[in-house]
Amino acid sequence: MMPKLSKGQKQIARYIVEHYDKAAFMTAARLGQAVGVSESTVVRFASELGYEGYPQLQRSLQELIRNRLTTVQRMELTDEQLGGGDIVDRVLTMDIDKIRRTLEEVSRADFSRIVDTLLNARTIYLIGIRSSASLASFMAFYFNHVFDNNVRLVTSASTSDVFEQLLRIQEGDVFFAMSFPRYSKRTFTAMKFAKERGATTIALTDSSLAPIAEIADLRLYARSEMASFVDSLVAPLSLINALIVAIGIKRKEETSRAYAELERIWDRYEVYTKADDGEH
Template sequence: MEDNIKDSKQLISEIQSQYTRLSKGQKLIAQYILNNYDKVAFMTACKLGETVGVSESTVVRFANTLGYSGYPKLQSALQELIKNKLTTVQRVEMSDDFSDENVILNKVLRSDMDNIRDTLDGIDNEAFQDAVSKILKAKKIHILGVRTSFVVAQYLGFYLGIILDNVHVVRMDMGDAFEQIVRVGEDDVVIAFSFPRYSKKAYQLVKYAKEKGASIISITDSLFAPIASVADNTLLVNNSMASFVDSLVPAMSVANALAVSVGMKEKDDIKDYFDDLERMWEKYGVYE
């Protein structure tokens, strides 16, 4: 078995098939995971060992037996397996490690740092450059995100709107979203953000745009995400949850990178635009 995103799909069946060959201590771990994999996904190796009554090294060896290079890889596969199924209540219940207010700031910021680092290590640079090229060539750029993802969509739309004059952010609070993209065509690009729990509406909108011939750029956390299945290229963003609050920091960073990359290719127009803005701001006293 390889350490990659596909492992989570076979993880439970792999544990079951290996069970008879496991040591006594490893069988205790296997039984606990099969019955409580949603909890184990957020346990350290030490905590799991304490819970089932085995040593931390036994937990690590168990992960190795399944073909993972270490326990963190097994944990990541478990998180991938469950993250789209977790309700908000379940996320709250798994936030016991955040009960100490003295460590919350440290843990949350470090989690965001880890997510950015993992995103940087895993993102496809060729897909990123292709996305920039598609944006620059598009007749119209539609940007969408549902629920918390709308924050990132709006953020990217704001900055691309400074650079280009053909940007449209699909608003979920202004009429039906399908009505806003009904004229999408084959010369257009749709940039879609979607993270667990994946929104059906986001997938339906992207699928509709794809059927109309538009190019789809998906920014999501997994190649198994619904919108990725219909995308022309996908930018993978790590968003392992620190608690019941989703980590949108890496998605914001990728949005920044897209805006900057597009802006650098249109920098002469941007300069003229900002010159006009500065004169307007000064005339109307926008800033102190």
């Protein structure tokens, strides 16, 4: 579209191409200042590209580039976005916004289908690699209480280990993968393998542009725009909480029996410290 753009809009376009890592996180006013044009010119530029407004252009650009940013680039953006301010306030406020936007955007129909799919699975395989490993571990911890010995947490010490753990995956099984920028290639290849073996595949990720979203049978999206070089996983974790609660309600009797037995075990082997023990 470059030939159709005005002189000022061409300057904006060139700046975005050459400094995409910074432009994606600039307000319209800051981008205009950096380029040497007015804020209104930036807004008209977004409209010229077919967006409703600049925020939509900005979010689209962020989704496209997030997986390309190196940790060094993330550190530079952290300093620009958060340096010198109230970091606690900024980071927690941004996390609250991610949960709010996830709540507004998540498909209730897809959520219900995923709950039913998990309830009817022969075996559930859960995978999350690198920062997403914490999500998979949390989910597996509670799923092992709710389901009857048919949950497998796939760990990722090496590529061969992943496929060895998926050796018996087949039709009737569910492969549930969690992947957020920067997307793990190993998670993507593991999902392809599971899909080829006939398993139903579910993706929990941040965008339809994520590699696993493109091949999954079912998808849930949770916002995870970075506040810094650290991945923000509060919204995905909240969505996982919702899945666990929904499944627990559907399997109320089985879940109640399981926790009654667990309480007896925890009490017998003193798993938890009691308030009147005098030890904290």
